[in-house]
Amino acid sequence: MKYMLLIYGNDEAWNEMSADGRDALDAAHREVLTDLTASGELVLSNELSTQDAKVVRRTDDRLLVADGPFTESKEWVGGFYIVDVAGVDRAVEIAGRLEETKFSAVEVRAVLH
Numbered sequence: 004m005k006y007m008l009l010i011y012g013n014d015e016a017w018n019e020m021s022a023d024g025r026d027a028l029d030a031a032h033r034e035v036l037t038d039l040t041a042s043g044e045l046v047l048s049n050e051l052s053t054q055d056a057k058v059v060r061r062t063d064d065r066l067l068v069a070d071g072p073f074t075e076s077k078e079w080v081g082g083f084y085i086v087d088v089a090g091v092d093r094a095v096e097i098a099g100r101l102e103e104t105k106f107s108a109v110e111v112r113a114v115l116h
Contacts (some may be wrong), residue, residue: 005046005087005114006094008101012081016106028102035100039086044097046085049086053079078107 017102020028039045060073088094091111098109 004090005085006091007112007114008086008094009080009082009100009110009112010082010084010101010103011078011108011110012103013078014076015109020106024102031100031102035084035097039084039097044086044088044093046087048082048084050082053081053082 034050036045038049053071057070058069060067060069084097086094086097088097091113094111098104098111101109103109
């Protein structure tokens with residue numbers, strides 16, 4: 004079953020993170036990527052840029068485009084993993100390895116199609 008792990012962040016946490024904290028975050032991602040690649044569970048992973056991001060909505064008669072990725076929240080999706088694993092428990096286990104869980108949320112969602 005495929006799951007998407009959505010990694011949330013916020014400016015406050017990123018701005019307060021020390022150089023050691025950023026190094027630990029990068030090291031954790033390198034380790035997770037290495038392990039998931041070796042096990043064959045990694046489908047895709049990447050960081051998401053906040054530059055030039057847009058939020059698009061449509062009404063009956065027009066397209067509404069706002070600067071994003073900010074909707075009505077201080078948090079934003081900063082990256083993702085798509086994994087192909089045995090079940091949700093394994094996806095949660097992988098999400099729990101990410102350093103972001105120390106200061107923000109990592110959402111686990113099944114990919115339906």
